[in-house]
Amino acid sequence: MGIVVERFDPMAVTNVSLQTIEADGTKNPGKKFGAVGSVGGETTLREIIKTEEGVEVGKKVKPQKMDLTVSAHIKVQVLRDIFGFSNDQLKPGIYSYGSDSKGKRFTLTADAIDEFENVTKLIAFPDCVSATGFTFTIENGGDEVALMEVTLAAYPDDSKQMYYEAIVSELEDTTIPDTWHTQFDRTLVEAVATP
Numbered sequence: 001m002g003i004v005v006e007r008f009d010p011m012a013v014t015n016v017s018l019q020t021i022e023a024d025g026t027k028n029p030g031k032k033f034g035a036v037g038s039v040g041g042e043t044t045l046r047e048i049i050k051t052e053e054g055v056e057v058g059k060k061v062k063p064q065k066m067d068l069t070v071s072a073h074i075k076v077q078v079l080r081d082i083f084g085f086s087n088d089q090l091k092p093g094i095y096s097y098g099s100d101s102k103g104k105r106f107t108l109t110a111d112a113i114d115e116f117e118n119v120t121k122l123i124a125f126p127d128c129v130s131a132t133g134f135t136f137t138i139e140n141g142g143d144e145v146a147l148m149e150v151t152l153a154a155y156p157d158d159s160k161q162m163y164y165e166a167i168v169s170e171l172e173d174t175t176i177p178d179t180w181h182t183q184f185d186r187t188l189v190e191a192v193a194t195p
Helices: 076-083 176-183
Strands: 012-021 034-052 055-074 105-114 119-130 148-155 164-167
Touching: 012 034, 012 076, 012 176, 055 076, 055 119, 076 148, 119 176
Parallel strands: none
Antiparallel strands: 012 105, 034 055, 055 148, 105 119, 119 148, 119 164
16 A cells, blocks of 8 residues: 555645547547636435434435535536537537536546645546536626536446545555546446456
8 A cells, every 4th residue: 555644634626537438328528628726526415314102313315416516617528418419410610508408427536635745646526427407607897707617416326436535645556547537437436246
């Protein structure tokens, strides 16, 4: 094992990538998301409460999904993939968004950086979709170009995991960082049984 990291204070997020998933489950190579300002997430939990004679005596919580918020200057094709813009039956260069638009499923990956310790954490959400419809704001005379905010839902993959992370300096397999943002899936991170 590499160097064990005991403290990680993320200060920046970079190298955000999106790998779209086709209807048959095949994954397209990752593409850059755009210039990201922030990524945040919160887990939605399902509570199971045990009562005895009308009194709560126990509770278990089970993670169901993660709600993510990404603020970024999003690349045009990434935005079209997330919300399902289409140019079907339209002239070249024309795209539309409407009641039949279907955003693509995708894997979202990023690097979280601790600049004090010079440590990078790879993060991945294996099965995401847009959780809201397409929204935008255009402001005349603004002092800076506003970041677009998108709300995403991250669901568990086939292994019931909705979030993966790896601190680069702790990895034994040094090929993982090379493919994390272009070909992330469970087989990349799963331990291989030794005979």
